[in-house]
Each structure stands twice: as structure tokens, then as C-alpha cells.
Amino acid sequence: MRIKNPSLEFLIKTIVSLLAIIITLGITSTALYVEYKDRLNAEMKQLKEVSSLVRYLSTSEATLLVNKVGKNWVFTNTQNPDGEFLTLRTADGFQWNVTLDRKKIFSEMLLNRRLVIVMGMIGLLLALEIAILLAYSLTRPLKAIAWTCQQVSSGKWTHIPGNPSKFKEIQILKETFNSMVDQLKKLHERERQVARAERLAALGQLVAGVSHEIRNPLAAMRVHLDLLSETVSEEGKPSLMVLDQEIDRLNSTVSQLLNFARPKALVKGPVSLRELFGWTFNMVKMQLSKKNIQWRHELPQKDIYVWGDRDKLQQMLLNLVLNAIKAMEETGGTLEIKAIEETDFALLSIKDHGPGIPEELIDRIFDPFFTTRPDGTGLGLPLVLQIVQMHEGSIEVDPGPGAEFKIQLPLYREGGRN
Amino acid sequence: MQVVGFGGYALLVILLAGQAFYWHETRRFFYLGGRKLSLTISVSTFVATWMSAASLIGYTAWLYSDGYQAFTASVNGWLLGLVFLPFTVSKLRKSRALSLPEWLEENFEDSRLRKVSALALLVAYSLYIVIQFRVFGSIVSNMLGTPPIISSILIYLFVIYTTFGGLASVAKSDALNLAIIVLGITVGAIFVIKQVGSPMKIHGIIAENHPHLLETLDKRGAIFTFSMMLGWGFGVASNPQYAIRIMSAHRPKSAFSMLWISALIIGWIYACTTLIGLGGKVLSSSAASDQAGSLYHLISTALPPQIYTLLMIAILAAAVSTANSQLLLATCSFCYDLFPSWSAHEEGDIIREDRFLLINRIGIGIIATFCLILSQLPLPGILDLGQYSWAVVSICFLLPMYLPGKKKKEGLFIAISAALVLHTILVYVFQIRPEQALLPSLLVEGTLWSLLSRRSRT
Numbered sequence: 001m002r003i004k005n006p007s008l009e010f011l012i013k014t015i016v017s018l019l020a021i022i023i024t025l026g027i028t029s030t031a032l033y034v035e036y037k038d039r040l041n042a043e044m045k046q047l048k049e050v051s052s053l054v055r056y057l058s059t060s061e062a063t064l065l066v067n068k069v070g071k072n073w074v075f076t077n078t079q080n081p082d083g084e085f086l087t088l089r090t091a092d093g094f095q096w097n098v099t100l101d102r103k104k105i106f107s108e109m110l111l112n113r114r115l116v117i118v119m120g121m122i123g124l125l126l127a128l129e130i131a132i133l134l135a136y137s138l139t140r141p142l143k144a145i146a147w148t149c150q151q152v153s154s155g156k157w158t159h160i161p162g163n164p165s166k167f168k169e170i171q172i173l174k175e176t177f178n179s180m181v182d183q184l185k186k187l188h189e190r191e192r193q194v195a196r197a198e199r200l201a202a203l204g205q206l207v208a209g210v211s212h213e214i215r216n217p218l219a220a221m222r223v224h225l226d227l228l229s230e231t232v233s234e235e236g237k238p239s240l241m242v243l244d245q246e247i248d249r250l251n252s253t254v255s256q257l258l259n260f261a262r263p264k265a266l267v268k269g270p271v272s273l274r275e276l277f278g279w280t281f282n283m284v285k286m287q288l289s290k291k292n293i294q295w296r297h298e299l300p301q302k303d304i305y306v307w308g309d310r311d312k313l314q315q316m317l318l319n320l321v322l323n324a325i326k327a328m329e330e331t332g333g334t335l336e337i338k339a340i341e342e343t344d345f346a347l348l349s350i351k352d353h354g355p356g357i358p359e360e361l362i363d364r365i366f367d368p369f370f371t372t373r374p375d376g377t378g379l380g381l382p383l384v385l386q387i388v389q390m391h392e393g394s395i396e397v398d399p400g401p402g403a404e405f406k407i408q409l410p411l412y413r414e415g416g417r418n
Numbered sequence: 419m420q421v422v423g424f425g426g427y428a429l430l431v432i433l434l435a436g437q438a439f440y441w442h443e444t445r446r447f448f449y450l451g452g453r454k455l456s457l458t459i460s461v462s463t464f465v466a467t468w469m470s471a472a473s474l475i476g477y478t479a480w481l482y483s484d485g486y487q488a489f490t491a492s493v494n495g496w497l498l499g500l501v502f503l504p505f506t507v508s509k510l511r512k513s514r515a516l517s518l519p520e521w522l523e524e525n526f527e528d529s530r531l532r533k534v535s536a537l538a539l540l541v542a543y544s545l546y547i548v549i550q551f552r553v554f555g556s557i558v559s560n561m562l563g564t565p566p567i568i569s570s571i572l573i574y575l576f577v578i579y580t581t582f583g584g585l586a587s588v589a590k591s592d593a594l595n596l597a598i599i600v601l602g603i604t605v606g607a608i609f610v611i612k613q614v615g616s617p618m619k620i621h622g623i624i625a626e627n628h629p630h631l632l633e634t635l636d637k638r639g640a641i642f643t644f645s646m647m648l649g650w651g652f653g654v655a656s657n658p659q660y661a662i663r664i665m666s667a668h669r670p671k672s673a674f675s676m677l678w679i680s681a682l683i684i685g686w687i688y689a690c691t692t693l694i695g696l697g698g699k700v701l702s703s704s705a706a707s708d709q710a711g712s713l714y715h716l717i718s719t720a721l722p723p724q725i726y727t728l729l730m731i732a733i734l735a736a737a738v739s740t741a742n743s744q745l746l747l748a749t750c751s752f753c754y755d756l757f758p759s760w761s762a763h764e765e766g767d768i769i770r771e772d773r774f775l776l777i778n779r780i781g782i783g784i785i786a787t788f789c790l791i792l793s794q795l796p797l798p799g800i801l802d803l804g805q806y807s808w809a810v811v812s813i814c815f816l817l818p819m820y821l822p823g824k825k826k827k828e829g830l831f832i833a834i835s836a837a838l839v840l841h842t843i844l845v846y847v848f849q850i851r852p853e854q855a856l857l858p859s860l861l862v863e864g865t866l867w868s869l870l871s872r873r874s875r876t
Contacts, residue, residue: 017432110421110422114421114562114563114564115564115568117421117425117562118558118562119568121425122568122571124428124432125428125575125576126575129579132579132582140772140776143768143772144768144769144772147768147769162769162773
């Protein structure tokens with residue numbers, strides 16, 4: 001939507017500028033007018049004094065006097081001239097009609113007061129510069145606030161950037177807005193957690209009901225498949241192999257569902273990250289070479305031990321690595337996996353060089369059954385989140401390009417857990 | 419009359435040409451008007467920037483004292499430079515650079531080029547702004563009888579007022595200034611012609627009373643005059659003020675149109691100033707010793723108060739329009755080219771971009787204040803300062819902008835640095851005039867560049 005209203009900055013600037021112009025012009029012209037009036041009065045007083053004096057003087061003496069003091073007077077010999085004329089009559093009967101040369105008096109006054117006028121202009125320009133800076137400093141924080149509102153409305157929980165404002169009102173607005181964003185973010189997260197919990201509860205019930213019904217037939221199918229494999233001809237064996245693989249896949253999906261819906265209690269102990277990385281590499285090395293992906297892992301010389309369930313952690317890391325491989329299967333590249341030791345936690349990072357996660361999907365990737373792949377179950381990342389949470393760790397995602405998952409897990413210390 | 423005229427001009431600038439801080443401003447908008455300047459605005463800002471107080475006062479006063487040789491050495495050179503400019507349009511328009519130093523860096527892949535040329539620009543333009551402040555101070559003092567420092571503070575405020583909003587506001591004020599320049603100069607010329615009779619009659623009287631003014635060459639010889647002309651011409655051809663206006667035009671076609679329409683208006687203004695200078699000699703032949711004083715004397719004795727005031731205001735408009743453009747470029751060189759880390763963020767990062775533009779505005783204030791202080795110190799005459807700054811600009815940009823053939827990246831930085839050092843030595847140690855020292859400096863620059871680039875290839 002295009003807003004055609006005048007900007008606040010324009011209004012402040014215009015109003016202050018107009019005020020400055022009016023005040024400057026008002027003060028300067030009043031001062032000049034007062035001085036002009038004073039000069040007129042002084043000249044008129046002098047004219048009257050001369051008028052009363054010349055009646056005792058001869059024409060030649062009066063002419064000398066008038067020429068000397070009457071530089072700003074206009075003379076005429078007309079009998080009844082228009083306007084305010086004063087008649088000067090000499091002792092020998094000569095007379096002039098005299099009035100003041102107002103234009104000349106005004107010009108002289110302007111010339112004498114030119115410095116005042118120039119200083120008025122300087123004052124006016126300074127006032128305008130101040131008006132501009134005032135409008136600028138008042139409206140720029142609004143620009144930052146407007147920008148942040150746009151960010152929040154597009155789903156990014158951003159604070160208003162910049163240093164604390166010098167203006168109390170703006171600072172209050174900034175703090176309140178930032179606090180509102182934090183609250184909204186928490187609320188949003190809580191809503192998501194509730195939605196996830198509801199889905200999990202529903203999933204638990206569903207899985208409880210269905211898994212038994214699926215697992216038993218699957219077990220029977222596996223037994224009969226084994227029996228068949230001994231009797232079937234060589235031509236039929238490829239078909240049996242396909243059946244075997246598909247049963248495995250079904251079993252795996254059902255296991256994942258069960259694991260996710262009803263996770264087993266953790267069996268915690270010290271887990272070596274070097275071993276964890278080695279195990280994961282062995283699991284995926286065939287896929288890596290097939291998809292032309294290089295594996296690079298970094299660990300400090302001294303191994304890091306975390307306190308957790310080895311099986312669960314293997315599952316967590318494998319899921320993340322498989323995700324990364326999927327992200328790079330078209331482009332190839334390097335899969336970087338590293339771990340560093342921090343004060344209380346081990347920080348694991350798994351980074352691919354794929355196209356990254358679209359920003360609009362970033363909030364949904366941990367939702368159960370949410371997937372963008374036609375062959376995906378949508379359970380891989382939710383399972384990762386669940387395992388991390390069960391270990392009292394945390395997970396962060398940098399959407400990339402080149403997505404990076406950063407996981408904090410509690411460290412194992414000699415003599416027990418951290 | 420002068421007080422009223424000057425006050426009227428001040429109010430016009432305040433009301434019509436006030437700058438604005440745009441809500442969606444970026445550095446592209448601030449430095450190049452978003453590359454969206456219309457043809458009319460482009461022409462206005464090009465011509466108004468071209469017509470500096472130095473070119474109006476210096477040229478008219480020179481013409482008044484030395485006759486046609488002023489035309490041969492200066493206007494010829496300036497117009498020669500204008501002929502070069504269309505050849506840069508496609509080169510400059512292809513680039514996404516926001517300044518000429520950045521264009522150098524982009525084209526020759528050497529960040530040192532950007533730094534050295536930005537530093538040269540900062541020095542050259544600061545000197546040129548000093549000229550505008552001095553001229554303005556001198557004229558207003560003559561007009562109003564105020565102390566020169568007060569008059570210089572006035573232009574300082576005018577220039578800051580019209581530069582704070584970036585190129586868009588500079589261009590807006592230039593439209594008003596150009597109208598005043600054209601009006602003032604035209605009315606002045608018409609009056610002079612009316613007084614004397616006709617341009618041919620001016621020529622005839624000068625031939626009769628001041629035959630030495632008909633000499634087209636300087637008494638120091640043709641080479642002297644020719645080298646001076648080339649110095650001015652090269653200065654114009656490589657002047658970033660014009661390059662920026664070519665870059666900021668809406669389309670390449672409007673950049674070409676801007677150049678030829680501007681050439682017509684500039685030609686008209688020079689024709690009028692020539693008539694005023696020579697006609698003034700016919701009407702009043704005694705002159706003051708300095709350049710600004712000489713022009714002031716010429717027009718105050720030869721012209722009636724109304725036309726004299728109009729002409730003075732035209733010169734003020736020329737000073738303001740050139741100073742604000744140069745102040746913007748000097749600021750760009752300082753904030754954008756000398757310290758590129760200040761603008762290392764994305765243009766779309768509006769918060770940091772806003773802070774960067776605020777730094778630019780502070781830079782405008784600092785450079786203008788520095789120039790105001792310099793303008794109150796005893797410095798060489800107007801033309802000398804102008805020639806030095808134009809020569810420095812030519813050394814940095816002329817060869818990279820115009821040398822045909824394949825781009826040679828190697829050796830350019832050393833060549834430019836050596837030429838700048840050589841030029842400074844020739845001017846300050848050997849006391850050679852800046853525009854004459856320019857030619858050997860350019861020769862050394864070209865030779866060094868060619869040799870170093872060949873050596874690096876072998």
C-alpha cells in the first residue's frame with residue numbers, strides 16, 4: 001500500500017521553518033519599521049524647527065540652512081501640492097512647500113542597518129538547519145521502529161536496533177516494543193509446543209493402536225518370506241529381495257514411530273564424541289562416496305565425553321547427517337561436523353553446503369510429520385529435538401545457505417556427570 | 419536595492435530549494451539521486467555546477483583586463499573538455515560504482531587507486547570550495563558593506579542547507595540557481611549591448627581604444643596559451659562533478675541529451691559574459707587590482723543598480739551551485755572512498771545505512787567548516803587555486819577514463835602517484851603554473867603506466 005500522506009519529518013520541518021521565517025521577518029521588519037518611524041519623526045521635528053526659524057531669516061540665509069539640514073526633504077514651489085507639505089516662509093516673503101523624502105529615508109535606514117538584516121538571514125538559516133536536524137533526529141527512530149515492525153510482521157522476531165535513544169519517549173517506546181516482541185516470541189513458541197504436544201499425544205494413541213496391528217503381520221510376513229526363500233526358484237529371488245527390503249523399511253518406520261511416540265527411558269553414561277563421529281561416518285561412508293560428498297570432522301586432541309544415552313545420541317547424529325547428505329545430494333560438497341568443549345557443555349555442529357532451509361519453513365522443521373521430501377516421514381528432526389531435550393540440551397539452526405545445526409549437550413566429568 | 423535583492427535570493431533558496439531527508443534514502447540515492455534524475459534536472463545541475471564563481475568572475479575579469487586571449491586560453495579549453503565527455507557515457511553507465519574513485523578501483527582492480535584518487539579529490543575540491551566561499555564573501559561584502567567573515571558564514575550556511583539532502587537536493591537548488599544565472603547574465607549582456615550599440619561596435623571600440631585586447635594569444639607565446647587551454651580542457655574532461663552527473667542521469671540517452679543541451683546553455687552564458695567583459699571595458703575602462711574587485715568595479719560603475727544587483731546574485735548562485743556539488747563529492751571521497759569500511763554493510767540494511775548517511779552529513783559539516791576557516795586565510799588568487807585543483811583531478815582520472823585500448827591494470831597506481839608528486843614539485847619548487855605543469859605530469863604518468871604494464875606482462 002502506498003501512503004501519500006505528508007511525512008512527519010516534512011511537517012516538523014515545514015512548521016518550524018515557517019515559524020523561523022515569520023519570527024525573523026517579524027522581528028527584523030518591526031525593528032526596521034520602528035527605526036523608520038523614529039527617523040521620520042526626527043526629520044519632521046527638524047523640519048518644524050527649521051520652519052519656525054526661517055521666518056526670521058532672509059531667503060539667502062534660509063537657503064543655506066535648508067541645503068545643510070534638508071538632505072532628506074522634497075521641495076516644491078507649487079501653490080497647493082498634494083500630500084503633507086509644510087510651508088517655509090522667509091522674512092522677505094519667499095516660500096517653499098516642503099515634505100519628507102520618505103523613500104530616501106527608508107533606503108538610508110536600510111543601508112545603515114544592513115548588518116542587522118544580514119545577521120537576521122544568518123539567524124534564519126541557522127534556525128532552518130536546526131529545524132532540519134530536529135525533524136531528522138525525531139523521525140529516524142520511527143524509521144527503525146517501522147523497519148522492526150515489518151520484520152516482526154514477516155515472522156522475524158527482531159528487536160529495534162541501535163543504541164538507546166536520547167529521547168525518553170522514544171526509549172520507552174523502544175523498550176516496550178522490544179519487550180512486546182519477546183513476549184510474542186515466547187507466546188508463539190508456547191503455542192508451537194502445545195501444538196506439538198497435542199500432535200504427539202494423538203500420535204501416541206495412534207501408534208499404540210496401530211503398531212501392534214502392523215508389527216504382528218510384519219513378523220508373520222518375515223517368517224513366511226524366509227520359508228519361501230528356501231523353495232523359490234532363482235528367477236523369483238530378486239522379487240523376494242524387494243519384498244525383504246520393503247518389510248525392513250516398514251519395520252523401521254514403525255520403530256521410529258514407536259520410539260518417537262513412546263520414547264524409552266535413557267540409559268545414560270559417558271559417550272565419546274570421537275567414537276560417535278566414527279560410528280556415524282561408518283554408517284554413511286557408502287552414501288558419501290556415492291554422492292560425491294566429502295566428510296570433514298574436527299575434534300580437539302583430547303576427546304570430549306558427553307553424558308547421555310549412546311544409542312539415542314547415535315540416532316540423533318545419524319539423522320542429522322542423513323539430512324545433510326540429502327541436502328547435498330544434487331550439488332555434492334563438504335559435510336562439516338565438529339565439536340568443541342565449552343564450560344558446561346559440548347557444542348556439536350553439523351553443517352552442510354546445500355541450498356539451506358527456506359526462512360518460511362524454519363519454524364516448522366521440528367514439527368512431527370512435516371517434510372518437504374516425497375519419501376520423507378517427517379520424523380527425523382522431531383526425533384533429534386526430542387533426544388536433545390531428553391538430554392537437557394538445546395538445538396539451534398542457522399538456515400544458511402548451507403544449513404548448520406548447533407547442539408549443546410551436557411559434558412561428562414570425571415567422577416560422574418557434569 | 420542590493421539588500422532587498424540578496425534577501426530575496428536567500429528566501430527563494432530557503433523556500434524553493436530546501437533539502438529533504440528522504441525516508442527510503444540509500445547511498446545510491448544520496449550520491450547519485452538514485453540514478454533517476456530527469457533530463458531537465460540533469461541539465462540544470464550540470465550547467466549550474468559548471469558555472470562556478472571562478473569561471474564567471476575569473477573569466478570576465480580576465481577578459482576585461484587581457485581581452486580575447488582569456489577566451490582562447492579558458493573558454494576554448496573548457497568547451498574542449500565538454501567535447502570529450504560523451505565518450506565516457508557508456509563506460510561510466512556500465513559501472514555500478516557510486517563515485518569515480520570507486521570506478522577506478524572497480525575497473526583496474528586496485529584499491530590503492532581508490533584511496534589516492536579520493537584523497538586528491540578531497541584536497542582539490544576543498545580548495546575549490548574555499549574559492550567559492552571567498553568569492554561569495556567578497557561579493558556580499560562589496561554589495562552590503564558587511565565584514566567578509568559574515569558574508570562567508572552566509573554561503574557556508576547556504577551550502578550546508580542545500581547539500582544535506584544529497585544529490586537530489588543539490589540538483590533541486592541547482593535548477594533555481596541556473597535560472598538566476600541565465601537571467602542575470604542575459605539581462606546584463608542585453609544592457610551592455612544596448613548601451614554600446616551592438617557586439618560589432620564593442621569590437622570596433624576595443625580595436626580603436628584598446629588594440630592590445632584583440633590579441634588572441636598570451637604575450638608569453640602560443641605554447642603558453644595552448645598549454646593553459648589544454649590544462650583547463652583536461653580538467654573539465656576528467657572532472658568527477660560531470661562524471662557523477664552522467665552516472666546519475668535516468669538513462670544513457672538522457673545523459674547524451676544532457677551533454678548537448680548543456681553545451682548550448684553554457685555557450686549562451688559564455689557569449690553573454692564575453693559581451694559583459696568586453697562591453698564593460700568600453701563603458702568603464704579603469705579596474706581594481708584583484709579579480710573579484712575588478713569585476714565588482716566593472717559592473718558597479720558600468721551597470722545601473724537593478725542590473726548590477728541581478729548580476730551579483732547570478733554570481734552568488736553560481737558560487738552556491740558549485741560549492742554544494744563539490745562539497746557532496748568531497749564528502750563522498752572522505753566517507754565512502756577513503757574509509758570504505760564505514761559502508762561495508764548491504765545497502766538494504768536500513769539501520770546501518772542510515773547511520774552511514776548520518777556520518778556523511780556530519781562530514782559535510784566538518785568539510786564546510788574547514789573550508790570556511792581556510793577561506794579567511796591569505797591564499798593565492800582564484801584562478802591559481804582553481805588551476806591547481808583541476809590539474810590534480812586530471813592526473814587522477816584523465817588517462818584511465820580516456821586512454822583507448824585494452825585496460826592495463828598494472829602500474830597505474832605508481833604512475834598516478836608519481837605524476838601527483840611531480841606536479842606538486844613543478845608547481846611549488848619550480849614555480850611553474852599548475853595547468854602548464856599538468857602536461858609533463860600527464861606525459862610521465864602515461865609513460866610510466868605503459869612501461870610498468872608491459873614489464874609485468876613480460
